[in-house]
Amino acid sequence: MDIYAVGISYKTSPVEIREKLALSPEELTKLKNLLSFHIRELAYISTCNRVEFYYWGDEEGIEEIFTFLEEAKGIPKDSFKDYFYIYSSEEAVLHIFRVASSLDSMVLGEPQIVGQFKDAFEDCSKLGITGPIVNNLMSKALAASKRVRTRTGIGESAVSVSYAAVELAVKIFGELDKCTACLIGAGEMAELAARHLKDAGVKRMLVVNRTLERAEKLAEELGGEPLPFNRLNEAITESDIVITSTASQTYILQKEQMNEIMKKRKLKPIFIIDIAVPRDVDPDVEKVENVYLYNIDDLEAVVEENKRKRQKEAQKAEAILKEEVSKFMSWLKSQEIVPVIVSLRNWVEEIRKSELEKTLNRLKLGKKEEKALNAMTNAIVNKIMHPVFVYLKQESVKGDAKTLKETVKAMFALEDEHEDKDRNQR
Amino acid sequence: MEKALLTATLVLYAFTTLHYLVYILYRNEKVQFMCRLSLAAAIVLHSSTIVTRWVKSGHFPATSLHESLSIFSLLIAAGYLILELKHNIPVIGAFVSPLNLIFFLAAFFTQELPKPLPPALRSHWLTIHAATSFLGEAAFTLSFVVSVVYILQEREIKKKRMGFFFTRLPPLNKLDDLNYKILTVGFPLLTIGIITGAVWANYAWGSYWSWDPKETWSLITWLVYGGILHGRLTAGWRGRRAALFCIVGFACVMFTFLGVNLLLPGLHTYSSM
Numbered sequence: 001m002d003i004y005a006v007g008i009s010y011k012t013s014p015v016e017i018r019e020k021l022a023l024s025p026e027e028l029t030k031l032k033n034l035l036s037f038h039i040r041e042l043a044y045i046s047t048c049n050r051v052e053f054y055y056w057g058d059e060e061g062i063e064e065i066f067t068f069l070e071e072a073k074g075i076p077k078d079s080f081k082d083y084f085y086i087y088s089s090e091e092a093v094l095h096i097f098r099v100a101s102s103l104d105s106m107v108l109g110e111p112q113i114v115g116q117f118k119d120a121f122e123d124c125s126k127l128g129i130t131g132p133i134v135n136n137l138m139s140k141a142l143a144a145s146k147r148v149r150t151r152t153g154i155g156e157s158a159v160s161v162s163y164a165a166v167e168l169a170v171k172i173f174g175e176l177d178k179c180t181a182c183l184i185g186a187g188e189m190a191e192l193a194a195r196h197l198k199d200a201g202v203k204r205m206l207v208v209n210r211t212l213e214r215a216e217k218l219a220e221e222l223g224g225e226p227l228p229f230n231r232l233n234e235a236i237t238e239s240d241i242v243i244t245s246t247a248s249q250t251y252i253l254q255k256e257q258m259n260e261i262m263k264k265r266k267l268k269p270i271f272i273i274d275i276a277v278p279r280d281v282d283p284d285v286e287k288v289e290n291v292y293l294y295n296i297d298d299l300e301a302v303v304e305e306n307k308r309k310r311q312k313e314a315q316k317a318e319a320i321l322k323e324e325v326s327k328f329m330s331w332l333k334s335q336e337i338v339p340v341i342v343s344l345r346n347w348v349e350e351i352r353k354s355e356l357e358k359t360l361n362r363l364k365l366g367k368k369e370e371k372a373l374n375a376m377t378n379a380i381v382n383k384i385m386h387p388v389f390v391y392l393k394q395e396s397v398k399g400d401a402k403t404l405k406e407t408v409k410a411m412f413a414l415e416d417e418h419e420d421k422d423r424n425q426r
Numbered sequence: 427m428e429k430a431l432l433t434a435t436l437v438l439y440a441f442t443t444l445h446y447l448v449y450i451l452y453r454n455e456k457v458q459f460m461c462r463l464s465l466a467a468a469i470v471l472h473s474s475t476i477v478t479r480w481v482k483s484g485h486f487p488a489t490s491l492h493e494s495l496s497i498f499s500l501l502i503a504a505g506y507l508i509l510e511l512k513h514n515i516p517v518i519g520a521f522v523s524p525l526n527l528i529f530f531l532a533a534f535f536t537q538e539l540p541k542p543l544p545p546a547l548r549s550h551w552l553t554i555h556a557a558t559s560f561l562g563e564a565a566f567t568l569s570f571v572v573s574v575v576y577i578l579q580e581r582e583i584k585k586k587r588m589g590f591f592f593t594r595l596p597p598l599n600k601l602d603d604l605n606y607k608i609l610t611v612g613f614p615l616l617t618i619g620i621i622t623g624a625v626w627a628n629y630a631w632g633s634y635w636s637w638d639p640k641e642t643w644s645l646i647t648w649l650v651y652g653g654i655l656h657g658r659l660t661a662g663w664r665g666r667r668a669a670l671f672c673i674v675g676f677a678c679v680m681f682t683f684l685g686v687n688l689l690l691p692g693l694h695t696y697s698s699m
Contacts (some may be wrong), residue, residue: 174597266662
């Protein structure tokens with residue numbers, strides 16, 4: 001019995017395969033049928049970048065998953081089998097922890113995966129396909145992911161141009177809810193940046209465009225106020241954040257103009273993001289006091305630098321995960337002995353009860369005395385067995401749980417554990 | 427006894443400084459908690475040394491270099507703790523605590539027994555004058571630190587180098603607002619300090635103002651900070667310009683506080699008191 005991770009991701013397969021194999025909500029409910037002697041406990045996760053199965057069982061389970069997919073999706077398993085990667089034991093645990101910590105993500109450190117992982121885990125436990133081992137595996141994966149997030153800077157700095165713009169705005173203005181932003185011109189990236197700023201809490205949004213109709217339309221989309229192009233200076237004076245992205249061949253904002261504007265602004269800091277090519281803002285504008293000017297190259301350099309930072313942080317994260325994996329593995333090993341401990345305890349308990357009953361029947365004691373005898377025998381049994389159980393758990397973590405199991409079973413003439421039957425009934 | 431208390435305080439301040447430096451590196455919440463705890467403990471111990479001295483000598487302990495440095499350092503520490511609890515800006519602590527440690531070390535190595543005060547100076551005015559002046563100067567010290575942090579952060583953003591400080595230091599506007607708030611507390615305190623000083627001088631020496639170097643430099647300091655506040659309210663001097671002026675202002679504070687005593691003789695010289 002071991003932990004297995006079977007799946008496909010953006011690394012091993014094209015999106016056409018992944019979308020074909022992702023389970024629909026109705027198919028999800030069928031996952032229960034997948035539980036068998038080979039797959040004791042199961043979890044399933046699918047995002048736009050991956051479709052994965054994690055289970056507690058043995059190797060034959062892999063084939064059962066392929067057969068399940070073949071039947072559910074109606075496509076022959078040979079057509080998708082080769083895209084799958086299969087990890088077992090420690091490697092599987094490491095893979096699962098890496099997925100939860102966003103180390104396996106396309107954008108390193110992106111935060112959505114944590115929520116997706118949590119949801120997948122909840123769905124699976126609602127379906128009743130998880131069990132004690134997979135439950136612990138998933139919650140330890142989430143705990144490891146949280147540790148990675150707080151101990152390293154993996155999710156810290158923005159890795160897209162529009163988010164980098166928002167991050168800079170926050171570093172200049174703090175809370176954005178008192179800020180006014182201004183979008184000059186149009187363009188996909190500019191609009192995206194404006195939208196991100198709006199989401200980050202910008203209070204007011206002005207939209208300036210050469211054609212007022214276009215300004216009105218954009219303003220409506222962004223929840224802003226349209227302004228004609230001849231009121232450009234006025235708009236900039238009122239704004240704290242300016243995004244320019246016009247098709248103008250000349251600078252629309254010069255240094256002299258900016259000096260005037262800053263005087264009117266009483267030197268309040270202003271953040272200008274120039275994503276137009278050719279540039280809209282004279283680079284000399286940057287020399288004006290309290291003006292922070294970033295063009296597209298500057299922002300891209302920031303993004304590159306941040307990506308490099310995340311790579312560096314990822315190394316720290318790997319070290320943390322290694323630690324977490326080994327902790328989990330020793331817990332897992334201690335679990336192997338649990339069934340034997342359970343049957344040993346049951347056996348002892350049965351003896352105690354039957355002997356106690358015999359004695360009590362013979363003695364005809366009062367309720368109080370019966371209670372006292374019961375407590376006493378209980379205490380004796382517990383005191384004798386406690387060090388035995390502790391020893392078994394410790395030794396099991398250290399290594400060979402299998403021989404240990406056999407020895408204990410032989411020593412006390414225990415029958416085969418009931419765990420298999422119990423699990424299959426569920 | 428006093429020596430032992432001072433040594434314990436020194437150890438706590440050093441411990442606090444170390445923790446703030448660790449905090450700025452790793453930004454760990456547990457470390458932040460330790461910073462606050464040890465700073466609060468240091469302040470309690472430090473206050474007890476000052477109260478002991480006050481009770482023993484019978485006058486407000488600000489009449490020697492040691493006493494002045496010690497009380498100055500206590501006010502900086504306490505002022506910073508209030509700022510941190512109100513505004514949650516623990517990275518500033520990484521700048522305040524080493525500076526404060528220097529002041530405290532200076533106090534530590536200039537220890538001397540309290541001297542009796544000449545009868546002319548025994549007055550409640552001493553307490554009011556010294557307390558308000560030192561409170562004002564401690565506020566300006568905090569303003570200086572916030573300004574230095576502002577300049578560091580501004581450089582990162584202007585130079586487009588998102589380095590060590592960029593991620594760690596607070597946003598520019600927050601620092602600017604904080605600096606303004608500190609100035610609006612510090613400036614009135616210094617004003618009261620100067621006025622009460624003049625009133626007291628009239629009682630003790632018979633004239634309100636005698637152009638003693640300390641008086642002159644206090645006036646210069648007052649004018650600099652008055653100018654900063656005036657510029658801010660009328661012409662909108664904020665951000666970098668305000669921060670640079672606050673650094674200049676702090677240089678005046680330091681000269682008034684230490685330079686005058688060490689370099690220029692006058693009525694305020696500690697030994698002559």
